[in-house]
C-alpha cells in the first residue's frame with residue numbers, strides 16, 4: 001500500500017499521537033464485535049439483558065456466566081498483527097497513547113505501554129455493592145461472593161447506565177485535545193463519550209485518521225480514511241514509517 005506522502009510526513013513530525021480503538025481491532029483475534037449485523041454480540045444478545053446494573057440485579061447468574069464465556073474466549077485468543085503494529089508505533093513517536101474501549105487487555109499483551117482503558121478490563125473482578133477489588137473467591141456459588149462484604153462479584157467493566165472511570169476519561173480527553181494526529185481504529189463511534197473523541201481531536205487541530213473496513217460517523221470528517229482491516233493496514237503503516245525514517 002502506498003500511503004499519501006503528506007500523511008507520512010504529518011506522522012513523522014507529530015509530537016503526540018493518540019489512538020482510539022474499538023472491538024474491530026480485536027476482530028482478527030477471533031473476538032466478536034458488538035454491532036456488526038451477522039456476527040456482532042448485540043445481534044445475538046440484548047445489551048439490556050446482560051450489560052446493565054439492572055440486568056445483573058435481575059439475573060446475576062446469567063450475567064456472570066455470559067462474562068465467564070467472554071473471559072474464556074479472550075483467554076484462548078491472542079493479540080493480532082493490528083495490536084502489535086500499534087505497540088510498534090509507540091516506539092516511533094515521541095508521545096503515544098492508546099485509548100481503548102475494549103476490555104480484553106490485548107494492547108498491553110502486545111506490548112503497548114501507555115494504555116487508557118475507558119470501559120474497564122474483563123479480567124478484573126469487583127463486587128457489585130462496594131466495588132472491592134477481588135482476585136480470589138470461593139466457587140461454591142454463581143456468581144461468587146465478595147470475601148469482604150459478601151455481595152455478588154461482577155467483572156470490572158463499564159455497563160450501560162454507569163459512568164466511565166473518571167481518571168481514565170479525563171486523561172483520554174487531555175490526550176485527545178493535545179495530540180497532533182488522532183486515529184479511530186475499529187470502532188463504530190456511536191457509544192458516548194468515546195464517540196465524541198474524534199470530534200474533540202479535530203476541533204483541536206489534529207489530523208484525523210480512520211481505519212475501518214466500514215463507513216462510520218467519523219468517516220465524513222476524517223482527513224485520511226483507510227477502508228481495510230486493522231491487522232492488514234497497520235503493519236503496512238509501520239513498515240512505511242520505518243522505511244521513511246531510514247531514507
Ligand code: OAD
Pocket residue numbers: 021022023024025027028033034035036040047051101102119158159160185186187188189190191211212213214216228229230231
Ligand atoms: P462495534 O461493534 O460497535 O464496532 C466495531 C467496528 O469495527 C465496526 O465499525 C466494524 O466495521 C469495525 N471492524 C470490524 N472488523 C475490523 C477490522 N478487522 N479492522 C478494523 N475495524 C474493523 O464496537 P465498538 O465501537 O468498540 O461498550 O463499540 C463500542 C462499545 O459498545 C463497546 O466498548 C461496548 C459496546 O456496547 C460497552 O459494553 C459499555
